[in-house]
Structures are given as structure tokens and as C-alpha cells.
Amino acid sequence: MPPIAWKPEYSVGNAEVDYEHKELVELVNQTASAILNGKDADEIQKGFGELLSAISSHFALEEQEMLGYGYDQLAVHKADHEELLDELRDIMDGTGENPDKTAERLVASLEAWFTNHFKTHDARLHNQLG
Template structure:
């Protein structure tokens, strides 16, 4: 069973953002599968780099929508995006230094790390944008 499952709660009602949420969930599930298969750390590292790049560009897209909508929670949401990217970089550094402990950290944290953001910050954004962007 994939680690992260798509939920309608993850939908913001903005097709481009929702499409990316689905893609990111797919990428996170894929890197987990690699970790389960005890794949070569270099392959996992390159997967993580792809995830980092995709997430950074996803956050930029979401932030653009928030600015256009003059979203009142913009600053807090953007800060949280920056925190998440910092945390992901830390996990990637740990994995590069010590694949075994890095793998454990990623297994424990990666799904929550992103799923919680979807379910809180992105869900509030969805509520605020309402149907206007549906």
C-alpha cells in the first residue's frame, strides 16, 4: 500500500496546484519504495533531489496564487514552506552522511512532514479560496 494516499482534503480546487499535489505524493511514495528495496543510496539521493526541486517549485506556484488572492495567511504559509524545505535539506544531509540513519529519519518523517502541511496550511488555503478558483 502506498505510504501517502490522495485525499480530497488535499485538493485546493486549483487544477495546477492539485495536479502537483498528486505528483508530489507519487514521488514521495516512489522514494519510499526505493528505501524499502534497500536501493543504492545514490539512486535515493537523486530521487530526493528531484523531490526537493519539485516541492520548491510547487511552493512557488502556491505562493503566487496566495499573493494573487491577497491571502491573509500568506506570510505564515510561506514561512512554513521555508521551514519544510529546510527540514527536507537536513534530512537529505543526514542521508548523505549516514544512509542508514538517514533512511530511518526519512521513513519516520517524510510522509508526516508533507501530509500534515496538506492537511493544515493547504486545507486552510482551500477554505479561504473557496469555490472561486474551482
């Protein structure tokens, strides 16, 4: 399973936000490669922990900004964040069972989510926030 490559369509038109998004993509790739390289369970859990915490803080920041701005699509945007966090926890819980499948699911799910979320919810939000 190849890692997630940054694509121009991921850009929300704000360099700082793109940089944060790139860091999230990078953490997904690092975690997937730790799994595929047969790293021990502790190291994999550590990777997932870092990924989950980076994603959670990024979401919290966006939700804070939406609140402060009185953003009209806060609820639907936040629901999409929650969905990803649920999916990520679910993937994390299945890690021990089949490492190859876990890595594949991690990359495929996150890539699909990034592709949709960045160009819809995040592009609209950061376009309004300026």
C-alpha cells in the same frame, strides 16, 4: 516502513491541487523505496533532487498565488513551507549514514507534514482562491 498512502483528509477540495499533492506523495515514496532497496548513492541523490525540485516548484507556485491574491496568511504559510524544505535538506544530508533510518525519517516526517499542511494551510488557501 510502509509508503505514504493518500488519505481523503489530504484533499483540499480542488482536483488539480490534489493531483499535484499526490505526485509529491508519490515522489517521497519512490525516494524512500530507492533507499530501502539499496540503490546506489547517485540514484538516491537523483531521487532527492527530483523530490526537492518538485516540492520547491509547488511551493513557489502557491506563494505566487498568495502574493497575487493578497492572501492574509502568506507569511505563516510560507514559513511552514520553509520548515519542510529545511527538514528535507537535513534528511538528505544524512542519507549515507544509516539508510534504513533515513528512509524511515523521510516517510515519517513528510507524512506528518502533509497531514498537517494540506488540511490546514492548503485547504484554507485553496478554499479562498476557489
